């Protein structure tokens with residue numbers, strides 16, 4: 034039954050995708066002959082017999098190629114790319130009569146003049162991409178068709194309920210509120226017109242800077258080619274050579290930006306429901322978390338907290354003392370994040386609506402009247418976030434709202450979702466800061482523009498505080514402003530499985546701060562299902578339980594004694610590894626690396642990792658292989674090359690093969706008698722040579738001032754590990770108020786050496802470490818710290834060696 038439905042959906046989808054690409058009359062015309070060219074500043078400007086082309090090279094990114102078939106080029110401004118664009122570097126042009134060579138950076142474009150086609154190569158002569166038909170257009174629509182290499186696979190497009198490898202399928206980019214999605218449902222809430230191609234162990238990326246409805250054909254219809262089609266706008270793309278996926282992401286995020294460090298509390302566990310109210314229910318929740326010692330940082334208010342779904346208001350019956358309620362919760366260590374929808378209730382007694390009307394800030398119809406749609410509040414108008422004045426107005430409203438005691442803003446329905454027609458009609462008019470356009474161009478970036486307005490408004494009024502914004506819709510660049518979650522999933526096993534590729538996919542599109550509704554939004558999970566969701570969720574950058582109206586209550590203690598115990602241990606474990614998560618965020622700011630990574634990220638030379646959708650790396654050294662099937666008490670998984678440890682049992686494994694491990698559902702019996710490690714149901718592995726910083730459980734971030742951390746050191750192998758610390762909430766880290774400790778391990782038969790070095794000057798950093806060396810087979814001969822012998826305790830049973838060191842030492846040596 035399910036299978037039939039799926040194939041039916043696929044058929045419907047292919048038919049509609051086909052119509053998108055080829056349905057209208059007329060044939061695509063492709064770039065013709067290059068008639069002349071010149072270099073103006075650093076830009077190559079070519080005149081074709083049927084259009085024009087401009088090529089620039091951006092430092093640390095790659096070539097940008099633009100075509101125009103209408104005679105003019107639009108402005109280069111884009112919401113997707115950073116304000117501080119990389120500088121354009123000079124391009125060296127070699128003319129060889131029928132061909133041209135354009136050289137810059139480490140890349141070369143080999144251009145055939147007639148017809149105009151490009152071969153994209155590294156300066157070592159490796160061809161990573163090759164135009165087939167190249168650039169085309171037809172009635173305002175554009176396309177770009179390149180050759181498909183044999184065995185080439187594709188990652189990309191971000192949040193997709195689909196396996197990581199996109200080869201063989203066609204995708205549409207058109208932000209859509211599609212609750213209850215399945216494997217293969219298309220399209221969803223977010224659009225990232227960026228993909229990574231990988232073959233011969235070498236990767237490159239292509240980013241199309243165009244927000245119109247887009248189709249990517251990775252072999253769904255075309256078999257020997259890759260097709261990109263957009264329904265309007267300019268053909269403008271950046272080609273980014275690797276050869277490592279890591280390099281591609283670093284360069285792609287130089288162009289579209291990186292996520293700033295989030296407030297550290299937003300990495301804590303978060304509890305949400307549609308909807309918690311009144312105030313007393315929040316007090317009860319807060320007390321329960323603290324009484325049961327289940328850590329929690331954030332409670333959410335969904336749409337029912339508002340006064341008749343009016344943004345920036347609250348229901349006085351449910352919350353008679355709104356600000357006091359928020360500050361009371363704050364005293365217990367809880368932040369409150371509230372939902373805000375873009376639709377503004379059309380109500381002449383509502384001040385927000387009136388001020389937007391007065392200032393003329395809404396999306397319009399072509400005749401100049403305001404577009405009116407229908408969402409939760411009834412009739413609504415929509416802020417035109419493409420207008421500077423509207424963004425400023427919205428930013429001020431968001432900031433005023435935060436002043437009431439709210440700690441972050443959750444922006445929903447921003448695809449934008451509208452009842453009835455799903456979204457606005459294409460004829461809706463946007464100001465676009467004077468360069469008027471319609472919904473077909475603005476649709477995919479509506480959520481991005483709203484996130485920008487929200488984030489920048491919060492930052493403007495409190496410049497030394499890190500804003501927290503959570504969004505459902507997004508586009509390339511969204512990482513600069515907001516965390517994301519994967520919308521309305523369901524309490525089903527397939528949704529557990531989907532979480533991993535969806536978050537890995539988003540990370541590979543530059544957005545590191547992702548998560549999903551733990552437990553599933555729709556439907557009621559069993560205890561087992563909730564626990565399996567949480568085992569993944571506890572490792573995610575964004576970790577929140579959320580559920581819909583009409584489902585059973587879904588707090589971590591709602592599934593009976595045994596699950597309460599395991600759920601509690603899972604959430605506590607998250608708080609223990611917060612230093613790992615936080616350090617990974619820091620790494621993202623430096624290199625654009627995701628936090629949750631597909632195995633191919635780390636093991637690009639091993640094709641066995643290319644199609645893995647049910648395992649992931651968290652940061653540099655941890656690898657999780659969660660259970661995603663009902664009733665399973667074990668699972669098989671692929672362990673890449675190298676030496677590994679089981680995180681919860683210290684078993685050692687040699688990688689490069691498949692293994693099966695136990696991952697029991699039951700960890701405790703009904704009398705709370707532990708008969709196995711409560712986290713053993715979550716297969717988690719760590720690479721030999723790693724140093725994993727961990728801290729004591731807190732009930733919420735900042736509960737205690739942390740002065741000491743544990744360093745788990747895994748014997749064997751040589752690795753670099755990091756620990757990043759700062760105050761977790763201000764912008765002072767930009768001025769050097771942080772501490773980055775780097776651990777370098779080296780291990781041979783005789784010695785295990787760990788070098789420590791530090792950067793930054795954060796005065797509140799930890800002052801000591803409890804070192805825990807795992808994987809020694811017998812008591813070591815000696816342990817020295819900065820050359821001096823120290824006492825260390827070796828536990829024969831566990832094989833763990835422990836000793837305490839001041840945080841500012843330089844070297845540790847263990848004589849085996």
Ligand code: MIG
Pocket residue numbers: 306307335336372445446505520521554579580581
């Ligand atoms: O039409 O605000 O995805 O998280 O609870 C549903 C109510 C609107 C959709 C979001 C969901 C949220 C719900 N919203």
